[in-house]
Amino acid sequence: MAEIGFIGLGRMGLPMAANLAKAGHRVRAFDLSPETLEAGRQAGIQACPSVEDAALGAPFVISMVPTGRHVLDIFGGPSGLLSRMAAGSMVIDSSTIAVAEARALHEAGREHGIAILDAPVSGGVMGAQAGTLTFMVGGEEADFERARPILAAMGRNIVRAGPAGNGQAAKICNNLLAGISMIAVSEAFTLAKRLGLDPLTMREIVSTSTGSCHALTSYPPVPGILPNVPSSREYQNGFAADLMLKDLRLAERAAMDTASSSPLGTLAAGIYNLFCQSGNGGLDYSAIIKMIEGAEPGTAKT
Numbered sequence: 495m496a497e498i499g500f501i502g503l504g505r506m507g508l509p510m511a512a513n514l515a516k517a518g519h520r521v522r523a524f525d526l527s528p529e530t531l532e533a534g535r536q537a538g539i540q541a542c543p544s545v546e547d548a549a550l551g552a553p554f555v556i557s558m559v560p561t562g563r564h565v566l567d568i569f570g571g572p573s574g575l576l577s578r579m580a581a582g583s584m585v586i587d588s589s590t591i592a593v594a595e596a597r598a599l600h601e602a603g604r605e606h607g608i609a610i611l612d613a614p615v616s617g618g619v620m621g622a623q624a625g626t627l628t629f630m631v632g633g634e635e636a637d638f639e640r641a642r643p644i645l646a647a648m649g650r651n652i653v654r655a656g657p658a659g660n661g662q663a664a665k666i667c668n669n670l671l672a673g674i675s676m677i678a679v680s681e682a683f684t685l686a687k688r689l690g691l692d693p694l695t696m697r698e699i700v701s702t703s704t705g706s707c708h709a710l711t712s713y714p715p716v717p718g719i720l721p722n723v724p725s726s727r728e729y730q731n732g733f734a735a736d737l738m739l740k741d742l743r744l745a746e747r748a749a750m751d752t753a754s755s756s757p758l759g760t761l762a763a764g765i766y767n768l769f770c771q772s773g774n775g776g777l778d779y780s781a782i783i784k785m786i787e788g789a790e791p792g793t794a795k796t
């Protein structure tokens with residue numbers, strides 16, 4: 495069993511670290527929030543007073559923090575962890591960050607002899623709690639194999655997407671699709687309703703027709719179609735629209751960096767931005783249907 499430093503015990507990080515501890519790994523964690531650290535302690539994780547206490551001396555360090563800026567501040571620069579970690583140790587960053595930031599982290603790791611994996615996840619808080627996350631991993635094959643048993647304690651599908659940054663590339667391409675298709679499915683359901691077509695009937699027909707997709711079959715934005723999705727619990731405890739907006743902006747940035755055309759991605763980012771600006775950013779992203787239906791901003795809970 496490994497000794498693991500874990501940085502960032504938020505909505506995702508806490509259950510991920512708890513699953514590592516449950517699997518028998520020795521987890522030393524740090525978070526800026528004392529309340530969060532206390533919750534970690536109660537989950538069997540050793541709570542550390544500083545990021546150095548959590549990370550230095552551990553052969554594996556996992557980070558699960560909000561943005562690339564946080565990641566680069568923690569690991570990069572003259573006083574960052576990379577300059578003080580033992581050569582041969584490994585950083586696994588599971589935060590969703592820009593591909594370019596992930597590649598910069600890999601480069602900095604190489605300079606210090608530290609192996610880096612970008613390993614963002616899909617599956618949300620429920621997947622983190624259940625230990626069923628999908629990990630999409632960028633980095634060297636040998637490093638991926640070394641990390642696999644650790645990732646396996648937190649996830650079910652662990653896939654190497656290719657070299658440095660490709661994990662983040664997979665993540666933003668997935669969320670670009672998810673964000674756009676949720677808007678498309680919301681438009682179709684709204685139109686169907688106004689044409690007098692029952693949403694259950696529409697889902698049944700389209701799920702075996704050419705318009706079928708995950709947002710329609712497994713994550714419908716209309717309440718009452720499936721019992722265990724955010725739309726059926728007032729859009730709570732899902733993948734926040736704020737996070738979808740963040741990921742669509744990362745996709746936009748990647749599209750600009752590679753001179754790729756992504757007009758629907760840009761449009762989708764604008765739509766979620768309007769939705770989040772109206773005070774709905776904490777709701778699951780499927781609540782976007784409320785804006786498409788023309789509900790008053792701020793009333794998306796019902």
Ligand code: NAD
Binds near residue numbers: 504524527561568617
């Ligand atoms: P969160 O805001 O709940 O947690 C982030 C944690 O990081 C907070 O507890 C914060 O105190 C801590 N933190 C920030 N800077 C720190 C530092 N310098 N040192 C130590 N701790 C620090 O966020 P989350 O929902 O857990 O998401 C984390 C990452 O995972 C993000 O990049 C997000 O985009 C990604 N993600 C989230 C979900 C989801 O459903 N929530 C799903 C997939 C991916």
